[in-house]
Amino acid sequence: MSWLREDGDGVVLSLHIQPGAKRTETAGxxxxxxxxxxxxxxxxxxxxxxxxxxLAKTLGVPKAxxxxxxxxxxxxxxxxxxxxxxxxxxxxxx
Numbered sequence: 001m002s003w004l005r006e007d008g009d010g011v012v013l014s015l016h017i018q019p020g021a022k023r024t025e026t027a028g029x030x031x032x033x034x035x036x037x038x039x040x041x042x043x044x045x046x047x048x049x050x051x052x053x054x055l056a057k058t059l060g061v062p063k064a065x066x067x068x069x070x071x072x073x074x075x076x077x078x079x080x081x082x083x084x085x086x087x088x089x090x091x092x093x094x
Contacts, residue, residue, distance in 0.1 A: 003034040004090055010065070010082035011089045013055075017075045019047035024054050026093050033076065034093060048072065051079070058092050059084050 003014045016030035021037035028035055040050035048068055056063045061083050071077035081089065 001090060002032040003029065004086055004093075006086045007080060008082075010080055010084055011086050012069065013079045013081065013089070013093075015051075015071075015077045015079060017047065017051060017077055019075075024050060051077070055079060055081060059089060060092070 005012050014033040016033040016035045018027070018035065018037045019040060019042035021039055023037065024039045025037050026034060027037050036051065036054070038047050038050045038054070040046040052063055052066045052068065055066050059066075059081055061081060065082040065084075067080045067082075069078040069080050
């Protein structure tokens with residue numbers, strides 16, 4: 001999967017984010033990235049906070065294990081998640 005790569009003791013996810021959606025959910029692929037719809041609006045970092053909470057809950061890791069590596073103010077984001085394997089991440093997010 002092009003949106004998922006193993007990195008040490010975790011994974012790095014390439015994501016395309018759609019803030020302001022009706023509900024928070026994964027929505028398939030968007031080019032080379034996994035698309036995630038977020039119910040949170042794209043203001044004051046609320047969408048980034050919602051993304052971190054969603055990924056932590058979905059992957060079963062603490063929020064501290066989810067780190068926004070790139071794309072702080074962009075729809076295209078790279079997120080590193082520690083403590084989860086590629087197979088487990090793919091299964092949980094697909």
